[in-house]
Amino acid sequence: MIAFAFFAKRDRGGMRLAVIGTGYVGLVAGVCFAESGNDVVCVDKDVAKVRALKAGKMPIYEPGLEELLRRNLGEKRLTFTTALPAAVKDAAVVFIAVGTPEGEDGAADLRHVLDVARQIARAITSYTVVVTKSTVPVGTSERIRLAMHRETKRPFSVVSNPEFLKQGAAVDDFMKPDRVVIGADDSGAVALMQELYAPFTRTDAPIMVMDCASAELSKYAANAMLASRITFMNEVANVCERVGADVDHVRRAIGSDRRIGMSFLFPGIGFGGSCFPKDVKAMQRFASETGYDFKMLRAVDEVNSYQKTRLVAKMREHYGRLKGKTLAIWGLSFKPKTDDMREAPSIALIEALLKAGARVQAYDPEAMRVARRIFGSRVTFADTNYGALKGADGLAIVTEWNEFRRPDLARMKSLLKEPVVFDGRNLFVPANMKQHGFTYYSIGRS
Ligand SMILES: NC(=O)c1ccc[n+]([C@@H]2O[C@H](COP(=O)([O-])OP(=O)(O)OC[C@H]3O[C@@H](n4cnc5c(N)ncnc54)[C@H](O)[C@@H]3O)[C@@H](O)[C@H]2O)c1
Numbered sequence: 001m002i003a004f005a006f007f008a009k010r011d012r013g014g015m016r017l018a019v020i021g022t023g024y025v026g027l028v029a030g031v032c033f034a035e036s037g038n039d040v041v042c043v044d045k046d047v048a049k050v051r052a053l054k055a056g057k058m059p060i061y062e063p064g065l066e067e068l069l070r071r072n073l074g075e076k077r078l079t080f081t082t083a084l085p086a087a088v089k090d091a092a093v094v095f096i097a098v099g100t101p102e103g104e105d106g107a108a109d110l111r112h113v114l115d116v117a118r119q120i121a122r123a124i125t126s127y128t129v130v131v132t133k134s135t136v137p138v139g140t141s142e143r144i145r146l147a148m149h150r151e152t153k154r155p156f157s158v159v160s161n162p163e164f165l166k167q168g169a170a171v172d173d174f175m176k177p178d179r180v181v182i183g184a185d186d187s188g189a190v191a192l193m194q195e196l197y198a199p200f201t202r203t204d205a206p207i208m209v210m211d212c213a214s215a216e217l218s219k220y221a222a223n224a225m226l227a228s229r230i231t232f233m234n235e236v237a238n239v240c241e242r243v244g245a246d247v248d249h250v251r252r253a254i255g256s257d258r259r260i261g262m263s264f265l266f267p268g269i270g271f272g273g274s275c276f277p278k279d280v281k282a283m284q285r286f287a288s289e290t291g292y293d294f295k296m297l298r299a300v301d302e303v304n305s306y307q308k309t310r311l312v313a314k315m316r317e318h319y320g321r322l323k324g325k326t327l328a329i330w331g332l333s334f335k336p337k338t339d340d341m342r343e344a345p346s347i348a349l350i351e352a353l354l355k356a357g358a359r360v361q362a363y364d365p366e367a368m369r370v371a372r373r374i375f376g377s378r379v380t381f382a383d384t385n386y387g388a389l390k391g392a393d394g395l396a397i398v399t400e401w402n403e404f405r406r407p408d409l410a411r412m413k414s415l416l417k418e419p420v421v422f423d424g425r426n427l428f429v430p431a432n433m434k435q436h437g438f439t440y441y442s443i444g445r446s
Contacts, residue, residue, distance in 0.1 A: 014038035014077070015196060018091035020084060020116050022049060024060060024170060024274070024340070025133055025163050026097030031065060032174045034072035036199040041087040042080050053080040061339040061366040064171040084116070085123035093192060094120050096144075097133040097163075099274075106281040108137050117144040121151035129189045131159045135219050135279060137286040141183065141212035157189035160212045162219035167273070168337030175200055180207045183215025220286075223279040224297055229264040230271050231300045234307045237267035237444025247444025248426065267443045269398065269424035270307035272334035272343040277304070308348040311396055311424050312356075314441045318420060319393070323357030328392035328416070330385050331399025331425075332364035332371045339366040341374060345424070346398045354378055363388040365401055389415035400425040409436045 014037040019030040022044040030042040044050050049059045056070045072078035081087050088094045096116050103109035113134055120130055130148070132141060145158045160183030165173040180197045184190050190209055201207055210218075237247040247267050255262035271277070280297050287294040312322075319325055334344035341347065344367075350360050363382045364371060372381065382388035385404060389395060389412055397404060405427055413419045413436070420439040421428070433440035 015092045017093050018087045019095045021098035028170045031068045034078040043084045043087045050080045084119050088123045093129045095131045095133045100134045102278040107285040108282040117147050121148035124154050127155040129157045131161045133163050138213045138216045157186040159184045160215035181215050182209050183212035220283040227276040227280050231303045233265050233267040240444040269345045270304045272345050274342040277343045308345050311422050312352045325393045326359040328388040328395040329362040330397045330404050333367035336401045341370045361388045394420040396422045
């Protein structure tokens with residue numbers, strides 16, 4: 001019966017899939033699965049978002065995604081709806097990709113995930129594989145299974161398939177993953193997932209099959225590790241400033257060690273985004289629920305909050321009082337190539353400046369629409385990065401967009417009231433800035 005159900009749930013060779021939640025993860029997954037020949041229905045409860053997506057309009061900025069969205073809409077392999085029951089009724093595989101935000105106590109808030117699981121259970125009519133793509137604490141697959149059993153007598157399998165994409169390179173990461181992790185205890189569901197991912201893993205990327213708990217934990221451990229590397233380098237940079245060393249030299253020296261490697265060793269003004277901060281907290285939380293105190297992650301959290309204050313501290317040191325000063329800000333998104341400002345260090349910096357009585361003139365290539373919703377008229381938004389400099393007492397660089405890397409220094413000098421740069425991303429060579437007449441502050445370098 002199950003084999004027949006699969007057969008019935010195939011279209012033109014591909015599978016019929018439903019993806020619930022069309023945020024950064026769900027939209028990328030839906031579009032990429034459609035691109036590989038499946039028939040995909042994407043569901044979101046946000047009516048305006050679904051309307052825009054149906055018209056081929058992107059609700060987010062993610063390089064390369066719009067073109068794939070339009071192509072697959074045109075080929076009719078991809079549709080969008082707010083009606084979950086109809087979307088999942090005929091799907092062989094249903095992906096849950098809704099948000100798991102930080103709850104009040106630091107734990108991941110699973111309300112959306114469990115709510116969607118119950119809705120799926122009520123709608124399925126035959127064997128369905130339900131896959132958790134959202135980042136969820138260990139034990140959630142089991143909670144989903146129980147929640148669904150209460151709602152349906154139909155057969156289903158629950159699979160954990162954490163997503164490792166990076167915003168800003170999400171399409172590439174999804175199409176050419178380093179690995180695909182599948183947590184499942186049902187060989188039929190595993191075979192289906194392997195078939196689904198086969199087009200993305202041709203170039204030797206392994207599909208790793210494991211139990212659900214290990215799959216769920218792998219995602220948190222990966223994010224916690226990356227957040228810890230950044231944090232470690234931030235602390236090394238803070239020491240560099242005190243002892244007169246240059247963190248760039250130190251970074252290259254340690255990164256050349258093959259056991260360490262070069263990536264994720266750039267110091268800055270703290271990590272942000274929708275994942276690292278909440279996942280670091282959630283991992284501490286579910287570890288502590290088992291009686292284990294994850295001390296290192298507590299420190300990561302603490303250092304990261306401190307790091308977000310570093311640039312303002314340098315400004316206070318330079319100006320004395322910030323009241324009445326105007327600061328230009330280059331970069332608002334939490335990292336380049338995204339418009340996402342969730343937990344962005346720019347927010348902490350701008351709020352601190354406004355609180356101290358300073359004015360802010362900001363520019364970002366993609367995140368201005370989002371920033372306007374956050375700050376309203378409290379911040380002046382410029383049309384270009386140079387526009388933000390006009391009459392400002394100094395410039396703070398917050399996000400390392402490529403277009404900020406080789407600026408016209410003479411033009412910058414002519415626009416700024418005082419040629420001072422607070423560089424939170426170490427974009428420039430200190431000696432060069434000095435030579436061009438700038439007072440230049442960066443992270444971990446003198
Ligand atoms: N953003 C990333 O880079 C990334 C990477 C890997 C994993 N993740 C994880 O994936 C999950 C989703 O992250 P995201 O950044 O895509 O989130 P997001 O907030 O951008 O999108 C979530 C979407 O789900 C929709 N939604 C919420 N409840 C719903 C419901 N009941 N029915 C239908 N739609 C609903 C929302 O309207 C929203 O569009 C999270 O658990 C996150 O931790 C995110």
